[in-house]
Amino acid sequence: MKALGLVCLLVLLQSLVGCAVNPATGRSDFVMMSEQQELAMGREYNQEIAKQYPRYPDEALQTYVQQVGERVARYSHRSNLAYRFTVVDSPDINAFALPGGYIYIHRGLMAYLNSEAELAAVLGHEVGHVTARHSVRQQSQSTAWGILGQAVAIGTGVGAAADITNVLGGAVVSGYGRDMELEADGLGAQYLARSGYDPRAMIEVVKVLKAQSDFARDQARAKGQAEPPSSYHGLFDTHPDHDTRLQQVVGPASALAVGSGQEARRDEYLQRIQGLPFGDSADTGVRRGSAFYHRDLNFTLRYPQGWALDNRPDVLLGQSPDEQALLAMTLGDAREGESAAEFLQRKAGGQVREQLPLSGQDGVVGILPGRPSRRVAVVMRGRHAYQFIGVVREGSLQVWDDAFMQVIKSFRPLRADERKLAEPRRLKLVKLQAGQQLRDFIGKSSKPDEAIARLRLLNGLYPDGQAKNGEWLKILD
Known part of the structure; x- marks a missing residue:
């Protein structure tokens, strides 16, 4: 029976595997997904991304980015796709692509770019991921490793074999890796040149990203902190100008430039991003040192000095310098007429609670038992329930509870003189x-x-x- 099961699984694997000619490279690729399935997957993922990443509310800038992206994609190996380029309202230095032509760039990255050609290089790089079907190849490898692991487990009778195979598969598909990233750089440079942009802008973008890593490393050293990992896939230990493989994939694209192209359009791009928020936006709240200010929700709070604040669309996270304590605040909807105590009762069950001494605000705190135990609190303002939860990685809650309570008790409405602090800095x-x-x-x-x-x-x-x-x-x- 084991042998029959192994044969059946291997037949299934063979039936699922396909070798398709990659439209960008001309090579035969190992794939387990048709183009229609790829497009359907992109549409599904795009709906989820839209829920997690807010769209930057400047339609003029959105239109501009779409036009630049379409200009590059028009000269790609899959120009038949309907590409959609979106600016995400996030300070992160990032851009990414979904299968089927859904491409996102964070406004945080746009702030550091210095020309339209560099914007086109970022978008072209992501188009390269789409045209080379990197996500499809990645998922196909992952699926095949999983099926093969099941086959080995059944054939050998050793369940651990599946775990070993999955580990190997995970190593193959954990991120695009240097080869795929360089391939996307090379394809993007081709598309830049064909569309009339200077393909050397691809190297300029890599310089921008490398400088981000250098800056973070130098600042950490100056503060005596641990050095952060490289932010650009860990590809470049030296200056991008001296990276031989990068030069090899970008250099030949210069010969593909059409007419008298090689445009950079620096001034045009800079005028487009003037006024762009730098760092947090007013819509998501603004971090200033250890304090946080939210204009639309009309509140401020303060974490202890030295704590790191991570402002995400759905949660505000504060972390102690030694990373042992974490206090998160989220926003929930209360029922009509529900008090803070009733909300906490409904969400956390019957726990020890006490009223918070917050002037003019309904607040309650408690401790959720467990290993580890957690500090919780709810502050009610209208239908909004501000929920706090503090956890400690190791040790006792008591060591950090005073710090947690200090943050929770600092929650209050903005004063008139603080409203300006809730506005972001702009370019x-x-x-x-x-x-x-x-x-x-x-x-x-x-x-x-x-x-x-x-x-x-x-x-x-x-x-x-x-x-x-x-x-x-x-x-x-």
């Missing part, structure tokens, strides 16, 4: 005049060296570049 363009230096544009910063370094990073000058007289400079207003 502003200035033309550098003779005699001006970067130091002239950082304001009254408490950390001038860090502010200058960030200004260099923002303008593609990190770590020691100098702006030229007469050029536009991005500063923070």
Whole structure:
């Protein structure tokens, strides 16, 4: 019976596996998905992404990005797809593509780009992932490894064999990896050149991303903290200009430029992003040091000095410097006339509770027993229930409970003089005049060296570049 089961599974695997000619590379690829299935998967994932990543509410900028993306995609190996380019309202330095042509770029990355050609390079890179069907190849490998693992387990009678095979499969498909990323860079550079942009913008984008890693590493060293991992797939240990493989995939694209192309369109791009929020947006709340301000929901709270704040669309996370304590705040909907105590009772069951001493606000706190036990709290304002939960990775809740309570008790409405703090900083363009230096544009910063370094990073000058007289400079207003 085991032998018969093994044969059946191997026949199933053979029936599912296909070798399709990759439209971008011309190679035969191992795939287990038709193009129609790929498009259907993209549509399904796109609906989920739309729920998790808010669309940046500037339709003029959205239209501009769509036009630039379409210009590049028109010259791709799968120009028949209906590409959709979306700006995500997030400060993260990121862009990604879903199967079938759904491409997202975070406004956080757009703030650091310095020309329309660089924007086109980012979008072209993501189009390259789509045309080379990287997500399809990745998922096909994962599915095949899973089926093969079942076959080995049945054939050998050793259940652990499936686990071993899944581990091997996970190693193969854990991220696109350097080869696929370089392939997407090379394809993107081709599409840039064919559409009239300077293909060397692809290397400029890699410089931007590499500078982000260098900046984060240098700031961590200056503060005596652990160095963060590279943010661009860990590909480049040296400067991108000196990366031989990157030069090999991007360089040949220059010969493909049409007519008198090679456009950069720097000034046009910078004018488009003037006024772009830098960092958090007013819609999601603004972090300022250890404090948090939300304009539309009309509240502020403060974490202990030195805690890291992560502002996500659905939760505000605060983490202690040693990463042992975590306090999250989320927003829920209460029932009509429901009190904070009733809300906590409904969500957490009958637990020990006490009223919070919050002026003019209905608040209650409690402790959820368990290993570990957790500090919980609810503050009610109208139909909004602000829910807090504090957890400790190791040790006792008591060690961190005073810090948790300090944050919870700091929750209050904004004062009139704090409303400006709930507005984000925005990009502003200035033309550098003779005699001006970067130091002239950082304001009254408490950390001038860090502010200058960030200004260099923002303008593609990190770590020691100098702006030229007469050029536009991005500063923070």
